[in-house]
Amino acid sequence: MASVRCRRDPCGVICLILTYFSVFYADYVVIQYVLIPAYSGSVWCTLHGSVFNLILLLLLACHSKAVFSDPGMVPLPDTAIDFSDLRSQSSRMSERGCEGWTVCSRCETYRPPRAHHCRVCQRCIRRMDHHCPWINNCVGELNQKYFIQFLFYTGMASLYSMVLVVTAWVWRIRNEREGDADKEGEEVPSKHLIVAHYIILLVESVLFGVFVMVIFYDQLVSIITDETPIEQMRNRLTVIKDRGSSSSSSSASLSLRLPHQLSHTRKPKLALLREVFGRGSIFCWLLPLHSSPPSVSGITYSALPDYDV
Numbered sequence: 107m108a109s110v111r112c113r114r115d116p117c118g119v120i121c122l123i124l125t126y127f128s129v130f131y132a133d134y135v136v137i138q139y140v141l142i143p144a145y146s147g148s149v150w151c152t153l154h155g156s157v158f159n160l161i162l163l164l165l166l167a168c169h170s171k172a173v174f175s176d177p178g179m180v181p182l183p184d185t186a187i188d189f190s191d192l193r194s195q196s197s198r199m200s201e202r203g204c205e206g207w208t209v210c211s212r213c214e215t216y217r218p219p220r221a222h223h224c225r226v227c228q229r230c231i232r233r234m235d236h237h238c239p240w241i242n243n244c245v246g247e248l249n250q251k252y253f254i255q256f257l258f259y260t261g262m263a264s265l266y267s268m269v270l271v272v273t274a275w276v277w278r279i280r281n282e283r284e285g286d287a288d289k290e291g292e293e294v295p296s297k298h299l300i301v302a303h304y305i306i307l308l309v310e311s312v313l314f315g316v317f318v319m320v321i322f323y324d325q326l327v328s329i330i331t332d333e334t335p336i337e338q339m340r341n342r343l344t345v346i347k348d349r350g351s352s353s354s355s356s357s358a359s360l361s362l363r364l365p366h367q368l369s370h371t372r373k374p375k376l377a378l379l380r381e382v383f384g385r386g387s388i389f390c391w392l393l394p395l396h397s398s399p400p401s402v403s404g405i406t407y408s409a410l411p412d413y414d415v
């Protein structure tokens with residue numbers, strides 16, 4: 107349904123293919139041109155090979171979970187919403203303790219607080235962070251953990267392959283200097299090929315490494331401040347708007363609005379991290395294991411609140 111719809115996004119499909127290709131290329135170069143020539147016959151070959159492949163395996167596992175997991179799509183109602191009666195509906199919502207729920211006019215459904223509509227998925231996503239083409243899916247309440255784990259392992263794999271390539275390159279240069287006379291013309295074509303692979307992998311590792319580390323940092327900041335990028339943008343715009351209006355009118359509106367907007371930042375940082383990564387030990391935070399979904403602002407989420415639509 108909607109998950110199939112988002113897989114049809116051409117940009118997302120290209121990014122998915124690029125991700126898998128980059129991972130398999132990195133593994134190929136590391137094994138074929140780094141570990142086998144530089145560490146053959148040594149225990150380091152097995153050790154580096156095992157650790158590097160374990161990181162790639164975890165990277166792919168987290169990526170698959172982020173791609174195929176439900177990011178927190180708000181279910182569509184069975185019956186159409188009567189938009190002419192919205193005013194009375196919203197007053198009933200408040201009465202039943204569902205304050206903050208809104209109606210999305212695009213997918214015509216009731217959505218809990220902090221849910222936003224994604225134009226690519228064409229659905230509302232609970233605590234939507236952003237739509238990521240690299241996982242061809244939204245990053246939302248239910249798959250943010252897997253997305254962050256994917257960033258973490260991509261960063262680790264990039265750093266590890268950089269270290270391995272640089273070490274092998276230095277080893278190769280030293281070797282050439284020592285045994286220059288023995289094999290002069292023999293290795294010339296493959297030598298260029300090897301150096302080309304080293305350069306491509308280094309560029310790939312630096313680009314992906316820097317890219318994922320920046321996003322990783324942003325994700326952690328958004329969790330700790332309890333503000334998704336959409337909410338950050340909205341709050342900044344509201345503050346700017348309020349400053350403009352307060353200079354012309356009274357400042358009462360600013361003082362009334364700010365505490366409401368910033369109220370959700372008072373939770374402890376560890377509690378906010380646990381909401382995303384689960385209540386298990388920090389070791390479990392590194393594994394793509396399912397953690398029980400959090401409730402929405404204390405309300406256990408169901409497909410639809412019992413409104414008379």
Ligand SMILES: [Zn+2]
Nearest residue numbers: 210213223230
């Ligand atoms: Zn929507």
Ligand SMILES: [Zn+2]
Nearest residue numbers: 224227237244
């Ligand atoms: Zn989306």
